[in-house]
Amino acid sequence: MTKKNASSRWDGTARFYDWLAFGAEKRWEPAKRALFGRMTPGKRILFAALGTGLDIPFFPPGQEMVAIDISAAMLARAAPRVAAYPGRIEARLMDITALEYPDGWFDQVFTSCTFCSVPDPMAGLASLRRVMKPGAELAMFEHTGSHYFPFNLLLNLCNPVCRHIGPEMNRDTVAHVIRAGFRVEAVNPVFLDVVKTIRAIKPI
Numbered sequence: 032m033t034k035k036n037a038s039s040r041w042d043g044t045a046r047f048y049d050w051l052a053f054g055a056e057k058r059w060e061p062a063k064r065a066l067f068g069r070m071t072p073g074k075r076i077l078f079a080a081l082g083t084g085l086d087i088p089f090f091p092p093g094q095e096m097v098a099i100d101i102s103a104a105m106l107a108r109a110a111p112r113v114a115a116y117p118g119r120i121e122a123r124l125m126d127i128t129a130l131e132y133p134d135g136w137f138d139q140v141f142t143s144c145t146f147c148s149v150p151d152p153m154a155g156l157a158s159l160r161r162v163m164k165p166g167a168e169l170a171m172f173e174h175t176g177s178h179y180f181p182f183n184l185l186l187n188l189c190n191p192v193c194r195h196i197g198p199e200m201n202r203d204t205v206a207h208v209i210r211a212g213f214r215v216e217a218v219n220p221v222f223l224d225v226v227k228t229i230r231a232i233k234p235i
């Protein structure tokens with residue numbers, strides 16, 4: 032998929048994205064608050080990908096961060112949430128696979144339902160690894176495929192439709208993170224083995 036295709040797919044989804052996510056945000060709130068609570072003042076923080084900014088109310092106040100997304104329409108919808116955040120979010124239109132930052136720039140990287148959506152997850156993870164300092168933390172809230180019947184079957188069946196709107200439903204993101212050269216510190220299930228938080232370190 033080309034960069035243009037990836038952004039226009041999400042540009043098309045932007046107008047009904049919040050409606051699609053309705054309910055899920057309340058459900059995932061405790062896990063997201065716990066994960067984003069790891070944001071540390073004074074650290075260089077990257078948030079990828081911002082979408083319409085549904086994660087922003089779960090950020091601890093007073094943080095400074097860069098938040099990127101490939102879709103201008105998603106970022107336009109995020110703008111009021113960015114403005115309302117009691118801290119500083121620099122929202123930038125950027126492809127996760129072509130980050131405009133030097134090697135070893137960030138101390139912490141956060142993702143949220145990102146690696147279901149980035150067309151080439153290995154390229155996205157390699158790019159994050161490049162801009163992270165040695166020892167920096169990657170903290171992810173992601174949904175993945177399942178190892179268990181019937182969930183694996185259901186996710187495989189709905190994948191062709193879902194990926195047309197936006198996300199892939201059956202990726203093995205934990206395996207991708209390991210393959211990308213990170214050291215996984217913790218995988219915490221949030222719902223079955225599908226929705227989870229992953230914490231990993233870029234080895235020194």
Ligand SMILES: C[S@@+](CC[C@H](N)C(=O)[O-])C[C@H]1O[C@@H](n2cnc3c(N)ncnc32)[C@H](O)[C@@H]1O
Binds near residue numbers: 143144
């Ligand atoms: C499922 S949404 C998640 C948004 C938000 N974090 C949330 O949980 O509501 C996935 C987001 O990834 C963005 N995205 C997809 N491919 C990307 C890429 N290559 N670089 C940056 N963002 C990308 C999409 O534009 C979309 O906003």
